[in-house]
Amino acid sequence: MKNLDVATFFDEIADILEILDDNPFKIRAYRKAALNVRGLTEDVALLARADRLEEIPGVGKDLAAKIVEIVKTGRLKHYEELKRKVPEAILDLMAVPGIGPKTAKLLYEKLKIKSVEELEKKAKAHKISGLPGLKEKTEENILRGIELIKKRAERMSLKEALDLSGEVVAALKKNSPAVKRIAPAGSLRRMKETVRDIDILVTSDKPKNVMDAFVKLPMVKDVLAHGPTKSSVLTDTGVQVDVRVVEPESFGAALVYFTGSQAHNIHIRHIAKKTGLKVNEYGVFIEKTNRKIAGREEADIYKALKLTLIPPELREDRDEIEAAAKGRLPKLIELSDIRGDFHVHSKWSDGAHSIEEIATAAKKIGYEYILVTDHSKRLKVARGMTEKDVLKKLKEIQKINEELKGIKILSGAEVDILSDGTLDYSKDILKKFDMVVAAIHSGFKESKDKLTMRTVRAMETGLVQILAHPTGRLMGVRPAYELDFDKVFKVATQTKTCLEINAFAERLDLDDVNSKAAMEAGVILAIGTDMHMLDQLGSIKLGVSVARRAWLEKKNVLNALRLEDLLKFIRK
Ligand SMILES: [Zn+2]
Ligand SMILES: [Zn+2]
Numbered sequence: 001m002k003n004l005d006v007a008t009f010f011d012e013i014a015d016i017l018e019i020l021d022d023n024p025f026k027i028r029a030y031r032k033a034a035l036n037v038r039g040l041t042e043d044v045a046l047l048a049r050a051d052r053l054e055e056i057p058g059v060g061k062d063l064a065a066k067i068v069e070i071v072k073t074g075r076l077k078h079y080e081e082l083k084r085k086v087p088e089a090i091l092d093l094m095a096v097p098g099i100g101p102k103t104a105k106l107l108y109e110k111l112k113i114k115s116v117e118e119l120e121k122k123a124k125a126h127k128i129s130g131l132p133g134l135k136e137k138t139e140e141n142i143l144r145g146i147e148l149i150k151k152r153a154e155r156m157s158l159k160e161a162l163d164l165s166g167e168v169v170a171a172l173k174k175n176s177p178a179v180k181r182i183a184p185a186g187s188l189r190r191m192k193e194t195v196r197d198i199d200i201l202v203t204s205d206k207p208k209n210v211m212d213a214f215v216k217l218p219m220v221k222d223v224l225a226h227g228p229t230k231s232s233v234l235t236d237t238g239v240q241v242d243v244r245v246v247e248p249e250s251f252g253a254a255l256v257y258f259t260g261s262q263a264h265n266i267h268i269r270h271i272a273k274k275t276g277l278k279v280n281e282y283g284v285f286i287e288k289t290n291r292k293i294a295g296r297e298e299a300d301i302y303k304a305l306k307l308t309l310i311p312p313e314l315r316e317d318r319d320e321i322e323a324a325a326k327g328r329l330p331k332l333i334e335l336s337d338i339r340g341d342f343h344v345h346s347k348w349s350d351g352a353h354s355i356e357e358i359a360t361a362a363k364k365i366g367y368e369y370i371l372v373t374d375h376s377k378r379l380k381v382a383r384g385m386t387e388k389d390v391l392k393k394l395k396e397i398q399k400i401n402e403e404l405k406g407i408k409i410l411s412g413a414e415v416d417i418l419s420d421g422t423l424d425y426s427k428d429i430l431k432k433f434d435m436v437v438a439a440i441h442s443g444f445k446e447s448k449d450k451l452t453m454r455t456v457r458a459m460e461t462g463l464v465q466i467l468a469h470p471t472g473r474l475m476g477v478r479p480a481y482e483l484d485f486d487k488v489f490k491v492a493t494q495t496k497t498c499l500e501i502n503a504f505a506e507r508l509d510l511d512d513v514n515s516k517a518a519m520e521a522g523v524i525l526a527i528g529t530d531m532h533m534l535d536q537l538g539s540i541k542l543g544v545s546v547a548r549r550a551w552l553e554k555k556n557v558l559n560a561l562r563l564e565d566l567l568k569f570i571r572k
Pocket of ligand 2: 346414530
């Protein structure tokens with residue numbers, strides 16, 4: 001997929017325009033298009049071919065033509081011309097999250113810093129805080145930003161990994177009829193929020209045929225190793241993909257072994273040892289006689305160890321083995337349990353589609369309800385809605401609900417939590433919605449106390465049903481802000497406020513660990529896709545994967561409620 005390439009070009013153009021003090025509207029247009037292209041679940045190249053690029057919010061004729069150029073040639077003339085106007089070092093420095101064009105220019109011109117490595121050295125030696133406008137806090141932020149890029153260089157988002165492994169599996173099946181069973185393993189199969197590389201396991205009676213087909217797949221850029229049963233490649237997006245052919249009678253054992261995590265594997269090996277068994281990537285064996293007693297299916301491996309089958313998402317050695325030994329694993333929520341989406345943006349704010357289009361698409365998925373949550377007035381960059389428009393929107397929803405059967409549109413808003421913790425609409429307006437989602441969109445760098453205060457006060461208004469993206473993180477861009485979670489969870493249960501698992505690919509917020517802690521504190525989680533385009537409704541699966549990694553069952557997730565029960569919940 002070329003989506004990332006396109007988004008990167010647009011982001012870099014915006015950066016350069018910022019350095020050149022160009023028109024802020026133009027800059028914002030590029031940023032917005034980059035964000036939306038990055039969030040697409042469809043391949044931008046396919047959209048280009050179908051002449052559908054202008055369906056992407058923020059993409060008009062001009063940007064569509066640029067996308068076509070990138071898809072066709074892998075390059076962009078306009079970008080290359082712009083790039084010549086600024087020193088490359090400034091661009092490199094701006095790649096560090098938290099360093100804007102002004103700071104980058106300053107570091108380059110005043111301190112003659114020409115690379116990120118130099119920057120890291122000077123920041124560590126406290127040689128930056130002396131500059132006008134740069135404080136000690138900036139040094140800290142710079143170092144944290146450098147850590148972030150280091151991590152980003154190593155890992156891709158879960159969504160990118162799912163897309164890529166899906167493409168590789170499909171292409172391999174198509175190009176090698178010798179492929180029998182095939183499954184991705186690794187942290188991708190555990191649905192970790194970021195993934196380093198992709199491991200795929202295959203069974204086949206002609207391994208050579210599979211290997212030869214694999215190293216010639218269209219997305220392969222470099223072949224790192226080409227062996228009889230194992231090969232490694234680098235894709236054109238710089239990701240390492242390994243494919244191994246294993247014996248059919250060892251497939252289950254290999255899946256357990258390569259799905260990991262390491263801590264999980266060590267723990268089950270330890271359990272095997274205690275009962276005179278040995279477990280490895282080929283199977284479970286009786287230690288003394290070396291006789292194999294399991295290997296073909298994963299369930300057999302766990303059964304041999306007197307454990308119930310542990311879902312891949314739980315294999316982190318966070319008590320899942322103890323629970324499996326007692327037969328007490330949770331019955332995890334599944335995608336098919338989801339009956340609606342609690343976070344969608346329509347054309348009324350910064351979404352691309354009308355409420356009717358969204359509701360029709362949601363009905364097609366099989367949803368019973370959908371909560372339309374357009375931005376409130378403060379958020380002007382996202383076309384936040386005035387009170388007057390809210391009233392019009394409520395009328396429109398009523399009308400569509402009368403006409404469109406089989407799905408209920410719930411009226412809502414994603415209302416800004418202001419800096420003092422009050423909400424961006426009056427009580428009178430908020431009471432008119434079926435449900436209110438509240439979110440912090442400004443002041444991310446405030447103190448933990450302040451952010452906790454804002455969060456808690458918003459919930460204590462009693463007017464909010466869901467707190468959206470509770471820690472504000474955008475992976476690769478800004479880290480989660482700190483909150484006093486004990487306090488937040490306590491107030492959430494007291495005020496019956498749900499915390500969101502935002503399923504947008506770069507958010508996944510709350511994350512798995514905090515979602516689990518919230519559930520254990522008695523909080524209900526609500527999954528919302530934060531969709532701005534129809535195809536983003538599909539990212540609900542990312543939200544479900546977070547919920548599963550957090551040990552959530554149907555009873556912990558608001559989206560599992562039938563419409564009638566949800567309406568009862570709202571009335572309460
Ligand atoms: Zn938001
Ligand atoms: Zn939103």
